[in-house]
Amino acid sequence: MTEEAQTKSLVPHIALIAVVVIVLVAVFFFFSSEEEPQPVPVAVPVVEDPIPEPEIQQPDPALDEQEYATIDDTLEQTEPSQISLPDPEPVPEPLDTSDATVKSSLIEIAAYEAAASLLVNDDLLRRFVVFTENTARQASAPNFQIVQTPDQDFRVYQQSGNEYIDAASFKRYTPYVDMLDSMDNEAMLSLYETYSPALQDIYAEIGDPDDNFKYVLIDAINHVLDTPEVPVPIEVYTESVMYKFKDERLENLTAPQKQLLRTGPENMRRIKAKLRELKESLQ
Secondary structure, three states, X not given: OOHHHHHHHHHHHHXXXXXXXXXXXXXXXXXXXXXXXXXXXXXXXXXXXXXXXXXXXXXXXXXXXXHHHHHHHHHHHOOOOOOOOOOOOOOOXXXXXXHHHHHHHHHHOEOOOOHHHHEOOOOHHHHHHHHHHHHHOOOOOHHHOOEOOOOOOOOEEXXXXXXXXXXXXXXXXXXXXXXXXXXXXXXXXXXXXXXXXXXXXXXXXXXXXXXXXXXXXXXXXXXXXXOOOOOOOOEEEEEOOEEEEOOHHHHOOOHHHHHHHOOOHHHHHHHHHHHHHHHHHHO
């Protein structure tokens, strides 16, 4: 959680504590300033003559037998009363967090035919939590992607002895952005709220259990939104088997930000626009 978010969340609690302290102090001094009540003497009546004890009548056994017989006859003739108990409250069904259900829910809110082929099939909720937590820490989580890797290879072209990212490399990510764009924001937030308890439980296992996962998600979104927008073409160079950005300012960006740059200017613009909308709804 950011320092600003922590400060905002503490304000109502601090105000509440202040009110409670003021009330306790006022009550303490109010009742302490009052005089303690003095005991009131109670007059004890003087009895001159003792009161005679009442004469106890012994029960008649014959009358008792007759009375019990009458009660037995009444019980035999009376039908047992029907006691109506309230219907038990329905027990809510446990949340289905299976991968098949989660994936089906995502596909339902995506107006994109190829959505099923782009999403991974296993451990979707945990992947989302780990990926989000790593992005918030400005790190990458290559083994916890929630989408399949593009089929096409990364491509560059040469010009005047320099290498630049080919536009075809940007287009590899367009289907993923189309899928994200096709998802209704309200439906996405509703789905997030549905699985929020499960996401919080998973985050408690890998992060600080006292932190709210929603604020981790907002931190991750903010970090991605901080990625600078650069004009094309983007120059790169090879070192060993990896391509790096020629511009040191870009190469010094974090792994999530450099990955966003590789999607290309247009895809990055669309991704940022969607993230801004979701962030506004989350706050």
